[in-house]
Amino acid sequence: QVQLAESGGASVQAGGSLRLSCLASGYIVSAHCMAWFRQGPGKGREGVAYISRGGTIRYAESVKGRFAISRDIPKNTLYLQMDSLKPEDTAMYYCAARSRPCVGYPMSSYQDFTYWGQGTQVTVSS
Secondary structure, three states, rough: OOOEEEOOOOOEOOOHHHHHHHEOOOOOOOOOOEEEEEEEEEOEEEEEEEEOOOOOOOEEEHHOEEEEEEEOOOOOEEEEEEEEOOOOHHHEEEEEEOOOOOOOOOOOHHHHEEOOOOOOOEEEOO
16 A cells, blocks of 8 residues: 655745655655645646656756755655745645656646645745
């Protein structure tokens, strides 16, 4: 049974930083494809970043240069380092995984992923 548990969300001021974590069980973080998605108030769920089995990384245009996705294989944990946060980054952030290679350019759709965490809230105030 695959379980993904996010943590690290908080309320911060614009310009601040946060690091989100996603602890995986029943799934190896380097096995296939993992991603971070977010869903802001009144918006659809959008892909933020993904990392493939081979380490290929893609970012949404809106976060390029500010966010960084990474993984710690021994800890079986996925991370999202978020710097220079903006109020428009306010959203529930979700960790996602699939049992096949990463797909989608420039970014995957939420429909491409099978496994989801419960989410962690990030609120950025101006």
